[in-house]
Amino acid sequence: MVNGRDVDMRTSLCGIELDKPVMAASGTFGYGLEFAELYDINVLGTFSFKGTTPEPRFGNPTPRIADCTEGMLNSVGLQNPGVDKVLEEELPELAKVFHKPVMANVCGGSPEDYALVAEKLSQCDQIGWLEVNISCPNVRSGGMAFGTDPKAAAEVIGAVRKVTTKPVIAKLSPNVTDITEIAKACEAAGADGITAINTLLGMRIDLKSRKPVLAREMGGFSGPAVFPVALRAVYQITRAVDLPVVGCGGVRTAEDVLEMMMAGAKAVQVGSQNLVDPFACRDIIEALPAAMEKYGIKNLREDI
């Protein structure tokens, strides 16, 4: 056992094997193509692509990015080309450079919207999982509105469940009193897994103008600062439901990946770090074997 070459990084998520436990989080990796120009993205376990809605969306007015201590705010608001264009243009391009199942991030303004997007995306063979985004804080209708109420969350997950045979993963918001209540409601409605967490609602004010930095005033806070919050949510959820959990929030290093998995995560997403370091996912995966070896982990499925 030298250089961590003998460790086994395989894991699985809802019956689909991942050769690496690390994936890029939705909204930080586009549809993969920008990163495929930089490195072979097949080194990733997979990635969750940009939140996709029935119609094209421009999103919110700019400025919609703000820097914070050890993190950032965004109020992008689900800008995406719409599900039809994603199927016709983005996914065929992706198939040329990425040869593993990809995670689709599904959004909408109503349960019917979610079901429509899920049904259309289910036709694409390369999509392995549907990650249902009931936690985006940057849209007026839908998004977080569904993920902060157990009944509404169940309604969306139920609507998606009906139209697909692919694994359905609910991506949850931390902006709730008890995240396990939402997780339980999603489990009861037929979810196969949980991603935790989406961004925390936050805001910054510009001292010179005395006005919010973001045009939309509030946005989603992410980055290394939220890691303990995400870890806590993963820990609580894995003890409350019998579903695999994907840990997401503030992951920056291979050690963070292991810590997330020790909290109970089956796989781990890297989000904001991709934006400040486009090679973050690749470098974390390269560093993982040595980190596993350092902490006496030979096999991610058995030794954590």
Added chain:
Amino acid sequence: MRNSEFTIKKNQRIAAGMNEMILQVPETPEDEEMLRNIRPGQFINIRIEGLYLRRPISICDWDAGAGTITIVYKTVGRGTEAMGLMETGETLDILWPLGNGYALPQAGQEAERRTRRPLLIGGGAGVPPMVSLCRRMIEAGLQPTVILGFRSEEDAYYQDRFEAMGARTLITAEDGSIGQQGFVTDAMRTLIDSDGACAYDSVYACGPEPMLRAICETAPETIPGWFSFEERMGCGFGACMGCSCETKYGSKRICKDGPVLERSEIIW
């Protein structure tokens, strides 16, 4: 795009609140290749200790022979204030080059024959990209006219740099302390004679958005123009959709599809 470690060769104040930094590019074949292929109007994204997001700064000019890049930045916040305190020999983690940059007319093309006399306009912190643009245009045999707009004499810099290249250079200052009193658009009006003949056939601009808009409104409608825009960015390479803007041809990312937009596509 590459992620490289640049070494600071020089970091000095050149006008009120404006610093010039000369960066040494690593001597690898990949970096040297990148350096040869930079386009005027592209930018670099700098990681600064203690700050989460990188800070995008436009490329002023580069010297492929010496292996250097020059940037000019205005100290406006924590990032640029920290940069102002950096010393020769320190290193910076940089993603570069980013953005589309200005498209130079290709020799022999129809567009090249129609744009022999470009007008380059830089306002305040928008002056730097005009340096390399002007240099490349003169190297290509074009005859650029340059307008530099400042608030006051103490903000002014680089007039001599454009003059040394042989470009006709006009200066405006809002308070009249240097050059012509007024805005860059006042200088633009002096380039159209009483018969309506215009001294330029294309326009390239960088500066605050109200200035860009005023330039667009002042330039004769028939001439092409390229304008460089600013927006708060997350990643700088097209992944986060933080800096999108709407254009007549659909939404574009300022960091990747811009920062330079063509006159005909801009929605003001």
